[in-house]
């Protein structure tokens with residue numbers, strides 16, 4: 631398998647955590663890619679020019695991260711990260727949506743904050759921040775469980791992205807229960823080995 635990824639992409643981190651957790655990492659060739667430069671190799675497989683993008687051994691190109699993570703879950707023999715049915719499945723998928731939602735709002739907010747200030751943009755940035763703040767509040771009221779599944783993995787990657795890109799606005803002081811969960815969950819090898827740096 632080949633993975634177009636960027637070392638700083640939190641969505642690519644989700645995929646790597648799933649690959650490590652399922653013992654598949656050594657079967658994946660990692661191709662560092664800048665999606666914003668729209669390189670031909672990436673566009674050939676993903677017309678959306680986004681990472682992560684996984685190319686299977688059969689040559690099938692898969693995106694986005696929920697799809698790739700579910701594909702990895704169908705490979706190998708490790709415990710599943712996508713519970714098959716029942717409340718466990720819906721809880722995991724809901725947490726995945728919350729984590730992806732924090733990421734979508736935060737990644738976009740970061741890009742907007744890098745541009746020159748403009749009327750209208752401030753309100754949009756504030757709206758994204760409010761969405762993240764409310765979701766953090768909901769997670770503080772009911773932190774994820776300690777089990778590894780796609781939901782808890784995505785929340786951990788989302789919190790890791792806030793640490794990485796928004797360190798000047800620390801989330802921990804106002805969310806002590808979530809902070810404790812994050813510290814304990816961060817001991818999982820897949821999470822510990824993929825902390826973004828640089």
Ligand SMILES: N[C@@H](CCC(=O)N[C@@H](CS)C(=O)NCC(=O)O)C(=O)O
Nearest residue numbers: 639640641665680681682694695696
């Ligand atoms: N929903 C997608 C989001 C992927 C995404 O936005 N990746 C960013 C890198 S963090 C990207 O490729 N951005 C390039 C672009 O949007 O043109 C996923 O879960 O994989």
